[in-house]
Amino acid sequence: MFYRENGQFKTSYQADQQIFPITQDRWAILAIIAFAAIGVPLLVDEYFYRAILIPFLILSLAALGVNILVGYCGQISLGSGAFMAVGAYMAYNTYVRVDGMPLIVALLAGGFFATLVGLVFGIPSLRVKGLYLAVATLAAQFFCDWAFLRIGWFTNNNASGSVSVSNLNVLGWTIDTPLEKYLFCLGFLVVFGLLAKNLVRSAIGREWMAIRDMDVAAAVIGIRPMYAKLSAFAVSSFIVGVAGALWGFVHLGSWEPAAFSIDRSFQLLFMVIIGGMGSIMGSFFGAAFIVVLPIFLNQVLPALGTLVGVDISTATVSHTEYMIFGALIVWFLIVEPHGLAKLWSIGKQKLRLWPFPH
Amino acid sequence: MKLRQLALAAAVAAAGLSSALLPTVATAQAKEQFFPVLVYRTGAYAPNGVPFANGYVDYLKLVNERGGINGVKISFEECETGYATDRGVECYERLKGKGATVFQPLSTGITFALTEKAPADKIPLITAGYGRSESQDGGVFKWNFPIAGTYWVAGDVIVQHIIKKEGGADKLKGKHIALVYHDSPFGKEAIPILQERAAMHGFKLSLLPVTHPGVEQKSTWLQIRRDRPDYVVNWGWGVMNSTLIKEAQATGYPRDKIYGVWWAGAEPDVKDIGEGAKGYNAITMQHGAEPNADFVKEILSKVHGKGQGTGPKDEVGQVLYVRGAMSAMLGVEGVRQAQERFGKGKVMTGEQVRWGLENLNLTQAKLDALGFKGVLRPISTSCQDHMGSAWARIHTWNGSKWEFSSDWYQADEMIIKPMVKTAADKYAAEKKLSRRTPADCQS
Numbered sequence: 001m002f003y004r005e006n007g008q009f010k011t012s013y014q015a016d017q018q019i020f021p022i023t024q025d026r027w028a029i030l031a032i033i034a035f036a037a038i039g040v041p042l043l044v045d046e047y048f049y050r051a052i053l054i055p056f057l058i059l060s061l062a063a064l065g066v067n068i069l070v071g072y073c074g075q076i077s078l079g080s081g082a083f084m085a086v087g088a089y090m091a092y093n094t095y096v097r098v099d100g101m102p103l104i105v106a107l108l109a110g111g112f113f114a115t116l117v118g119l120v121f122g123i124p125s126l127r128v129k130g131l132y133l134a135v136a137t138l139a140a141q142f143f144c145d146w147a148f149l150r151i152g153w154f155t156n157n158n159a160s161g162s163v164s165v166s167n168l169n170v171l172g173w174t175i176d177t178p179l180e181k182y183l184f185c186l187g188f189l190v191v192f193g194l195l196a197k198n199l200v201r202s203a204i205g206r207e208w209m210a211i212r213d214m215d216v217a218a219a220v221i222g223i224r225p226m227y228a229k230l231s232a233f234a235v236s237s238f239i240v241g242v243a244g245a246l247w248g249f250v251h252l253g254s255w256e257p258a259a260f261s262i263d264r265s266f267q268l269l270f271m272v273i274i275g276g277m278g279s280i281m282g283s284f285f286g287a288a289f290i291v292v293l294p295i296f297l298n299q300v301l302p303a304l305g306t307l308v309g310v311d312i313s314t315a316t317v318s319h320t321e322y323m324i325f326g327a328l329i330v331w332f333l334i335v336e337p338h339g340l341a342k343l344w345s346i347g348k349q350k351l352r353l354w355p356f357p358h
Numbered sequence: 359m360k361l362r363q364l365a366l367a368a369a370v371a372a373a374g375l376s377s378a379l380l381p382t383v384a385t386a387q388a389k390e391q392f393f394p395v396l397v398y399r400t401g402a403y404a405p406n407g408v409p410f411a412n413g414y415v416d417y418l419k420l421v422n423e424r425g426g427i428n429g430v431k432i433s434f435e436e437c438e439t440g441y442a443t444d445r446g447v448e449c450y451e452r453l454k455g456k457g458a459t460v461f462q463p464l465s466t467g468i469t470f471a472l473t474e475k476a477p478a479d480k481i482p483l484i485t486a487g488y489g490r491s492e493s494q495d496g497g498v499f500k501w502n503f504p505i506a507g508t509y510w511v512a513g514d515v516i517v518q519h520i521i522k523k524e525g526g527a528d529k530l531k532g533k534h535i536a537l538v539y540h541d542s543p544f545g546k547e548a549i550p551i552l553q554e555r556a557a558m559h560g561f562k563l564s565l566l567p568v569t570h571p572g573v574e575q576k577s578t579w580l581q582i583r584r585d586r587p588d589y590v591v592n593w594g595w596g597v598m599n600s601t602l603i604k605e606a607q608a609t610g611y612p613r614d615k616i617y618g619v620w621w622a623g624a625e626p627d628v629k630d631i632g633e634g635a636k637g638y639n640a641i642t643m644q645h646g647a648e649p650n651a652d653f654v655k656e657i658l659s660k661v662h663g664k665g666q667g668t669g670p671k672d673e674v675g676q677v678l679y680v681r682g683a684m685s686a687m688l689g690v691e692g693v694r695q696a697q698e699r700f701g702k703g704k705v706m707t708g709e710q711v712r713w714g715l716e717n718l719n720l721t722q723a724k725l726d727a728l729g730f731k732g733v734l735r736p737i738s739t740s741c742q743d744h745m746g747s748a749w750a751r752i753h754t755w756n757g758s759k760w761e762f763s764s765d766w767y768q769a770d771e772m773i774i775k776p777m778v779k780t781a782a783d784k785y786a787a788e789k790k791l792s793r794r795t796p797a798d799c800q801s
Contacts, residue, residue, distance in 0.1 A: 051451040055444065096788065149541050149567070156788075159550045159781065160490070160543035162470045166789055176478065252443060253474035256467055256543050258570065259443050295448060298438070314436040315399035315408075 003351040019198055036186055041179055049178035056291045057185040058246045063271040063283035064196055065239030070269065071277035072200055073232035074212030075125050076133055079118075079140030080268040083237040084244025085260035086144060087114040089154050091245035092163050096156055103170050107188075107245045114241020115234045117144070122233030126226055129215075141262050148257040164254030181250050188246060192239055197280050199235065208232050209278070240268075274332055276341025285340035293328070297321040390433040391426075391693055391705050393418055393686070394453035396464055401440040402571035403596035405626040406678055410464065411436065412669035413682025416657050418690070419668075423660040427694050428702045443467040450475065459711045460484055460689045466544035469502075476501045481708040482715055484692070486685045487512075487620060487643040491547055492781035494745035496716060497793045499782065503715045505688050506737050506747045507643035509544075509619065510777065511769040513551035513591075515750040516617045516641055518767050520589055521559070530559040534585065538578055538602060539593035541567040548593045548619065550781075554773055572598025579605040592618040592640075599627035603635045613637040617752070624677035628755045636757040642677070645684060645733045646753040647760045649675035653683065653729025677760060680733070687728060688737075691720060716741055735766070741799035748774075 003024050010016040020026040044053065066080045091110025095101050121140040125133050148154050148161075155163050168175040168184075175184050199205050207228040210218035219225050248255045267290055275286020298321050305312035312320075336342050350357070395418075397411035398404060418432050426432060435456065437449035446468035450461060461476070462484045463469045469489040476483050477500065484503045485493070491510040493502035520535070521527050537552055539545030549565060556563040564587065566578045572594055582590065590611065592602050599622040606613055614637035618627070623640020625647070648654055654675040661667050662674065673679055689711075696706045696714030706714070720737040739746035748771070752764035786793065 045455065047451045047455045051448040145569075160466070160470070160546045162467070162543040164470065164474055166474055252447065252471050254470040255443065256470070258467060258542060299452070313399070314397060314411075314438050318400040318438040318440065
């Protein structure tokens with residue numbers, strides 16, 4: 001009843017080609033952004049910002065980047081953690097080595113260097129595919145772990161190999177309260193989210209999808225595999241790199257290579273798979289699932305225990321958390337192999353007919 | 359139909375869970391001093407993390423049995439970090455909101471991350487024996503307290519012990535010491551002090567990193583077999599330690615030439631190897647395994663005796679258990695000291711506890727009264743010195759238990775002080791901080 005595009009006639013090319021052609025979608029997106037920027041700050045406390053919302057925003061951004069590569073272009077990558085690390089460390093280096101470097105430029109520089117590294121490690125994708133490519137991108141992970149641990153230059157010759165940043169500010173706006181950090185990350189996410197959404201429906205996005213669906217056929221109809229694959233690697237690692245820089249700068253404040261370990265790569269891949277491959281929205285669902293659910297379980301299980309009069313030990317909580325989490329992943333993949341985003345689009349379909357499905 | 363059932367089930371579950379969550383939020387105690395407990399009872403470091411956590415919690419329970427801190431009872435909550443920095447940060451944020459007054463991160467990575475956050479939240483960090491070595495400089499690190507030892511103290515004392523064994527500093531010339539370290543900020547903390555000492559005495563130092571979690575050491579030991587260093591210093595944690603000793607056994611490297619950091623000198627590291635680890639040494643930041651200490655007996659009778667104990671009874675008094683208890687004691691005594699100034703029998707804020715930790719004066723008489731007789735030496739901190747004591751001993755595994763094998767050593771201030779100052783100044787410059795003024799020290 002509320003969600004149907006009947007009667008929305010497009011009279012110009014511009015109207016026909018906008019990002020969200022359906023009026024309701026447009027309003028919904030505006031409402032979500034407005035809620036995130038204005039409503040959320042009125043509702044939540046500091047813990048929520050720091051422990052849930054900020055990690056969620058940053059990892060959504062990273063998942064978005066990975067989704068472009070894995071979901072849209074079909075190139076399985078296990079090197080996302082490494083690209084995050086490159087983003088974080090190179091942003092750090094740009095930030096501390098160049099005097100008076102603006103924060104945003106430093107973060108984008110992190111993304112830029114991640115792009116370069118992504119391109120280098122994307123080259124094998126021209127020859128190897130599927131699982132073999134995943135293994136090849138693992139090399140990126142190990143190489144970056146090694147480089148940031150061993151090469152003193154990257155960490156500004158810090159004895160412990162851990163780096164830290166503080167006093168973040170953008171054009172005189174000091175970012176130190178959780179709310180400011182949240183808004184800062186939100187700004188990045190909105191900009192990159194809209195850019196990505198636009199990109200995947202452009203010519204280049206369609207090339208990626210053609211390559212994903214069948215690369216031989218794509219090549220036959222005139223899509224250059226090298227260009228398509230490498231551009232997917234470049235765009236993806238740029239976004240992932242910026243997310244990594246935000247993770248280090250805004251969320252952790254001080255980090256070491258372990259913050260971007262192989263676990264992080266897997267986590268990002270799971271986000272994409274659970275959220276929905278080839279869906280921008282799916283990146284957000286996946287990130288929410290992976291970030292929020294463990295924390296939720298971790299807090300709810302002891303509370304549930306006390307409710308029924310059982311004192312659950314910390315270790316048991318942690319183990320149960322893993323078990324439930326793992327079981328839920330399997331359950332979701334069986335029930336909805338196309339990810340949470342598919343549920344979302346089914347919901348949208350049903351809404352079109354509601355309340356008269358027949 | 360199916361979808362509707364699903365939605366219904368989800369809604370019911372959500373409602374149940376949220377109602378379960380509410381009561382815990384509502385029970386914020388007013389008259390209790392809240393101690394957050396960051397632990398890792400799972401993951402690669404659990405074998406060592408569990409006894410530490412048990413000791414920490416048991417000591418807090420003991421304080422309550424003794425009547426609290428001047429009547430203020432302690433409440434506490436555990437949070438599992440799994441040694442991961444991001445989970446540690448989440449725990450910090452979660453427990454901070456519940457009125458936490460002092461944090462003990464129990465991981466160098468988490469310490470680094472919290473060092474950036476604690477000053478803004480006005481919560482002190484105790485990193486007893488670990489964390490950033492330069493944070494003993496209270497002039498720069500106002501909120502960090504590496505009480506009773508840092509990694510630089512540990513590294514320095516190990517070299518001192520080797521000098522003593524060799525029979526003079528000049529004998530070290532041309533010798534070869536290999537540092538096998540956990541490739542993380544924790545492991546790297548050892549490098550500067552050993553390099554400093556190497557330059558001083560002219561011994562060769564080779565650095566052999568081992569990646570997390572440390573089960574893969576074949577190539578490292580191949581190098582050791584080839585170079586045959588005179589001593590091996592083990593800067594490991596968790597499963598890395600037992601692997602290292604097994605590799606040493608396989609390589610035929612004498613175990614009595616290996617010195618571990620205090621994270622690498624506890625029962626879980628050696629007990630499965632038993633005789634094979636005989637002769638293996640480790641540094642202790644003052645205490646070792648203390649089954650006969652007074653406070654251990656008190657915990658056994660007052661906490662375990664009442665069925666309130668955490669973990670197995672026979673582990674009470676082991677090295678890491680004592681470490682946990684001692685760390686808890688430092689936090690509790692910080693609160694007690696703060697009460698001296700800000701009002702006895704009151705709940706202290708983080709800022710007040712910080713003052714207490716900075717003016718900690720644990721004399722031998724006080725320590726004895728707390729049950730730490732023969733376990734610890736006096737600790738007294740000040741505005742400039744957040745460490746308060748630089749004593750250490752070496753203990754050796756005799757095949758079935760840890761025994762002290764050296765006298766007390768004190769870390770060489772002449773070496774460590776300039777290093778601390780340089781590193782702290784570098785940190786301050788990076789952060790654009792200025793040193794605290796004398797007036798700030800009074801506050």
